[in-house]
Amino acid sequence: MNKLVLALTALLALAPAALFAHDQPAKNGTNCGCACCQGQETCCCHEEKAPEAKTDEAKRHPLAGVIVEVYAVKSSLLVKHQDIPGFMAAMTMLFKVDAATLKGAVKGQAITGVLVQQGEDFWLEELKPAKP
Numbered sequence: 070m071n072k073l074v075l076a077l078t079a080l081l082a083l084a085p086a087a088l089f090a091h092d093q094p095a096k097n098g099t100n101c102g103c104a105c106c107q108g109q110e111t112c113c114c115h116e117e118k119a120p121e122a123k124t125d126e127a128k129r130h131p132l133a134g135v136i137v138e139v140y141a142v143k144s145s146l147l148v149k150h151q152d153i154p155g156f157m158a159a160m161t162m163l164f165k166v167d168a169a170t171l172k173g174a175v176k177g178q179a180i181t182g183v184l185v186q187q188g189e190d191f192w193l194e195e196l197k198p199a200k201p
Contacts, residue, residue, distance in 0.1 A: 129194075
């Protein structure tokens with residue numbers, strides 16, 4: 070009976086390791102021994118998966134407005150823009166711009182360009198003085 074108790078105790082001590090082997094990464098890339106990895110040389114349960122690429126594609130909208138203020142330190146323009154049908158009501162917003170656009174920006178100037186939105190970010194591209 071003593072041998073039976075010892076055998077059962079040993080089995081019970083090893084059971085948790087066997088039961089949860091699937092949850093443990095395989096050592097040295099070898100097969101972890103679970104059913105889904107049978108017949109494979111390396112473990113498929115804990116493969117490093119590449120992070121998913123950001124799928125937010127940039128949306129572009131034509132914009133017409135007036136430069137209210139130039140903020141060189143923020144690389145931004147405060148622009149009072151007209152309604153963008155189906156996207157945004159007319160309002161005054163702060164937009165990031167590139168260095169060349171910032172350099173040519175003049176307070177009070179009427180402009181046209183492209184409003185770009187990607188996720189929560191907005192910026193302006195292709196700005197030029199509006200035709201009178």
